[in-house]
Amino acid sequence: MMLTNVLQAASGTLDGIWIGQLLGxxxxxxVSAFFPILFLALSLVIGLSSGAAVLIGQAWGAGDRLRVRGIAATAIMMMLAVSLPIALFGNFALPSLLQALGTPAAVLPAAVDYARLMTAGCPVIFLLWLVTSMSRGVGDAVSPLFVLLIATALSLAATPALIEGWAGLPRLGVASAAISTIVAYALSLLWLAWHWRRRRHPLAPTVWLSPAFDVSFARAILRIGLPTAGQMMSIAVAELVLLGLVNRHGVGATASYGAINQIMSWVQFPVMSLGITATVLASHSIGAGRLGAVGPILATGLRLNLVTTGTFVGAAYLLAPAAIGLFITDAATALAAVDLLHIVLWSVVLAGWSAVLSGIMRADGTVLAPTGLFMVAITLVEVPVAFLLDAQIGLPGIWIGYAAGFAANLLLQAGFYGLVWSKRPARQLT
Structure with missing residues (x-):
């Protein structure tokens, strides 16, 4: 699972390194200016993926393969209903949105071009995200690993080729990263469909899963997925707001924001992996009626987070100057970015504990309360602290706000788990 998450971020990181080293x-x-906008759109698919993965996990635990395929087919149709309008109509709003975020004028044209290409590729990007999540729901974490390995390798080769114009290819500048990502994801999806059919995988497409859209499955997916999507959207909106603050400090600050996000995505691999794994294992146990296994799954997840996430955080502190230097070649900007990264890194351990707790609760469909508490931490702690401290001490205050939000969320999630969720039996979903 962790290797899969590593590969999921590797493509973006490598693209960022190529762009930083070759284009400046x-x-x-x-590229950094568009990240929160993409994450806002992706939030809906993360919600659908979460709901589908939980339902598929319980159906798989109960041995009901037909229900597994029905849920998967319904989720894919729902994803297309979300992503196609974004791809078709989202481009029109991008220039105004990027301007409203205070994107520095010097980078606005390139940011718009990059954003339009990535938005057009949303159906491909979202579909890959969804199918890898559903694969984990049936206990298959290997297929996502291979498909993302292929996508990363293709993107690694294509991005510099398009930037430098190798073999007579056009020089496409910043757009190279977007085009290489979309092409790599599309080819990887085709490979995955072939691979699953050859292996007779439970999710293998046969006229794309065959079962028709099922309203009852859609309702169940939305019951879990919408709160999760709301949680992700609250993160995305907070990122948009905070990026607006960052952009006020100039191009160097915006570039630092992008570099720090890339490194933070690597440090958070254990967080994402442990949260997803906790949900999958707990949903399997609940679906099979083995409710006594949920407690040990939680305890193991919390201990593993301390060891694995703590190790990643420690390594990031040691390697921060070299890592930032991969993206930013200007010495003064790189030094400032390292200081900002040091402010927030430690709090990723807190985020990992929160992810395990909420992942366990999500396994039986409990999403509204954890999501609401998370949104409280974002809107009433993270953003206000960032605004207040940015006004008082400048750019470092924004990253102190991130750490404060992680700490508040852990306290709220732990309180709800201990006082409410653990006091009642876990429930099976239909």
Whole structure:
């Protein structure tokens, strides 16, 4: 699972390194300006993926393969209903949205071009995200590993080729990263469909899973997925707000924001992996009626987070100057970015504990309360602290706000788990 998450981020990280080294500071800033917008759109698919993975996990635990395929087919149709309008109509709003976020004028044209290409590729990006999540729901974490390995390798080769114009290819600048990502994801999806059919995988497409859209499955997916999507959207909106603050400090600050996000995505691999694994294992146990296994799954997840996430955080502190230097070639900007990264790194351990707790609770469909508490931490702690401290001490205050939000969320999730969720039996979903 962790290797899969590593590969999921590797493509973006490698693209960022190529852009930073070959095109410079303004190009990194242009790509960074679009990240929260993409994450806002992706939030809906993360919610659908979460709901589908929980339902598939319980159906798989109960041995009901037909229900597994019905849930998967319904989830794919729902994803297409979300992503196609974004791809078709989202481009029109991008220039105004990027301007409203205060994107520095020097990077705005490149940011718009990159954003339009990535938005057009949303159906491919979202479909890959969904099918890898559903694969984990049936206990198959290997297929996502291979498909993302293929996507990363293709992107690694294509991005510099399009930037430098190798073999007579056009030089496409910042757009190279977007085009290589979309092409790599599309080819990887085709490979996955072939691979699953050859293996007779439970999710293998046969006229794309064969079962028709099922309203009852859609309702169940939305019951779990919408709160999760709301949680992700609250993160995305907070990122948009905080990026607006960052952009006020100039191109260097925007580039630093992008570089720090890339490194934080690597440090958070254990967080994502442990949260997803906790949900999958707990949903299997609940679906099979083995409710006594949920407690040990939680305890193991909390201990593993301390060891694995703590190790990643320690390594990031040691390697921060070298890691930042991969993205930012300007010495003064890189030094400032390292200081900002040091402010927030330690709090990723707290985020990991929160992810395990909420992952366990999500396994029986309990999503509204954890999501609401998370949104409280974001809106009433993270963003206000960032605004207040940015006004008082400048750019470092924004990253102190992130750490404060992680700490508040852990306290709220632990309180709800201990005082409410653990006091009642876990429930099976239909």
């Amino acid at each position: 500071l303004q190009a990194i800033a242009a």
